[in-house]
Amino acid sequence: MSKFRCGIEAHIQLSTRSKTFCSCPTSGSENPNTLVCPTCIGLPGSKPVLNKEAITQAIKVALALDCTISKETFFSRKNYFYPDLAKDYQISQYEIPIGTNGNLDGIRIRRVHLEEDPGALIHKENTCLIDYNRSGIPLIEIVTEPDFKSPNEARLFLRKLITILEYLGIYTRRSEATMKADANISTVGERIEIKNITGLKEIERALDYEAARQEKEPARQQETRGWDSEKGITFLQRIKEGESDYGYIFESDLPKIEITKQMLDEIKKQIPELSLEKASRFKKQYKLQPEDAETLAAEKELAELFEQVAEEIDPILAAKWLRRDLMKVLHYNKKELKEIKIEAEHIIELLTLLKENKINDATAKDLLIKLIEKPFSPKGHVERQKLGMIASEGELERLCKEAIKNNKAVVEDYKSGKQEALHYLMGQVMRLSGGKANPKITEKLLKKLL
């Protein structure tokens, strides 16, 4: 693995409402060839008109990746024949992309550019149909230097990249299919390119597979390979003979784009605090453990929820409950934070009840499970359902005595020095109380009675 080197070209769909060079919507119809116009199907005489929002979003990404932003940029025609390509050229960027020389956590970004997506080929038994609904949808291409030393590094990078794009409002995890990547891999042998891998998990699988394959059998020639996600293998597409020649020329239907300082300042104002900055702020401001801070900052919705809760509640307690317990509950129920309606004020109520010893951990966890189903006030619920902890010593003493009476053998164990026996008795009191016994008082009483 020591010789493993890999660079990635990631293609991500931007979140504009209309396409890159026409006013067709980017979503809203499943029916093939219904989101099209003369421009995006390349009818003779049609002309492209740039969607400014696409440029703004691309600049945001380039800025977030610490790129140098070109003062002037322009589009080029990348020429190749393919049935899904409406004009048989793609409007892309070549000489001067929007951003260059960026960096994301030590991985160097070579360039960030804007281009249009081709249509989609739909293969059916003996025919192939073409859907141009995607044709003209804006994509950003992010090209890294060959800085990854393992497939895992590439995966971590892409996760960070996705987090940034989420913060920028460009990417949603549910639409993972909209991230595509090409990977250039070299180990001891010649350079191999794997084309068109869709989705984060697939990228890691493909890299793992190819790294292992080359470990056994170093490539003897430069190859372009495809990725078969069903079989989990890469396969030879073609042997590379020099670089592809796309015969780039300037897209003279579109004027040059000047990116002024004023424009950049405007766009910078729209960029929210990103995860890395946020994590270091969390560490400083709330004195969180690095791991807690990073996990909370890695998801926009979680970070926002945390900050709302931390305004009212001890941040350490808030961090523990959000990052560990809430995440565990969500994960177990296969849910994402952004798809549930959880309110900060309800978490605040929940943690206040916990902190004031009105409920115990077990009750708090139960309530959390209910809260991810639908929003409700934990305070009102606890009052109505009488879930409040039993803190009255008289009541608890009665329960402790009952537990001691029913578990004579265990009491003997305790007396002979077995500490676990006390835990068992605690559990029994808890059971008798319907999970509501205050654990601290119960422990104190049990020790006294024994």
Add this chain to the structure above:
Amino acid sequence: MNTKEYLEKVKSKEVSVVKTVEKILQEAKNSPNHFTAISKSYALEQAEKIEKDPMGKLAGLPVSVKDGICVRGIESAAGSEILKEYRPPFSATVINKLEKEGAIIIGKTSQDEFGFGGFSVNTKKIPRNPHDITRSCGGSSGGAAGFTAFTTQPHLALGESTGGSIANPASFCGVAGLTPTYGLVSRYGLIDYANSLDKIGTIGKKVSEAFLGLYHIAGYDEKDSTSLPQKILPEKKIKKIAVIKESLEVDKEIKDVILSKIKNYDIISLPLIKKYSIPAYYLIALSEASTNLAKYCGLRYGQTLPLKGNFNEFFTEVRSKFFSKEAKRRIILGTFARMSGFRDAYYLKALKVRTLILNEYKKAFKKYDVLISPTMPIIAPKFDEIKKLSPLENYMMDILTVGPNLAGLPHLSINAGFKEKMPVGIMLIANHLEEEKLRTLGEEIERS
């Protein structure tokens, strides 16, 4: 009756639009191959409407449209076989603008395939010169200029110039051909030859007619990102004119006709333009053209063949069958000029030369209002003479017109006289957006 009088009489209902349109449709049909499609029923329908209610500043004016400009529902094939029977679902901006003013589209005029040529012979329907039908109308807007000379009715022709395709046929047919500043007229709906060079312009019997057309098609269009927000500059007095020295290295008779039409001029040398404009023009135009023509592959519109083999084999078969020899030559030349390894030496270098050429003109315009040259080095050639020309000799015919086209400068060709009974055109070139100077001087020459 000139066009102005006709439009006034349409308004006062002293003239029948229907009768005028009927006559011009008949002439279009009888013309020597000037039309590729005649929109008879549509034109008559419009004529009846307008005759009753003559709304708009061009109410009742018959307009012929170069085939490469899209008109909704009417075959728009840019003179090619591969787009034969292609009926666009939308009209070019210029068509919408003219129709809004009450103009009547009578049909599509013949041209070299995609504008590839100077004699309108690179197409199935070859227009013939009304002054001598054994001769060419010029090109690529051959049908447009030919019919303008041919018709007896009020009429405006829309042409298109990439490297001289309006001035050239205007010169050969003895009419006024106006190519505006690049970006002044929207290209939306124009079937592309070379996007950085293509300009829609007008052809009329007289300068005033060509300008009347221009005023109604000019203006910013949000559908064409290269269209200019600026307007034509207001009229200014012409103080100094100059004849381009290198352009006088033509036939003596042509030179004499040109010089007889003007007085009080200087002679200036523009050496870069003579030396480099042809290679720069062809490298840029063909590089762009070769990408523009990629989409014609039998898949989405235009002519096609039964599906066979993989997509590459299928595209190749369709393109081999339906593109003419000249289109293939231009695709191959243009593709070559932009391939890596050659791109720097040809395509990119040509772009640099283009800037130098523009600067040479700009320098001249610091001193002169209008530059003058013959439009073409020859009079309209006979078809059998054209057959003998090599491709390079063909391309060299553009030597006088590619300069202003590369620089995006407005230029006007008008008739200056005759040689062997064939028209000789004089070309006036002005600085960007100074079309009015062309009008002033053009009308003066016309009167002389």
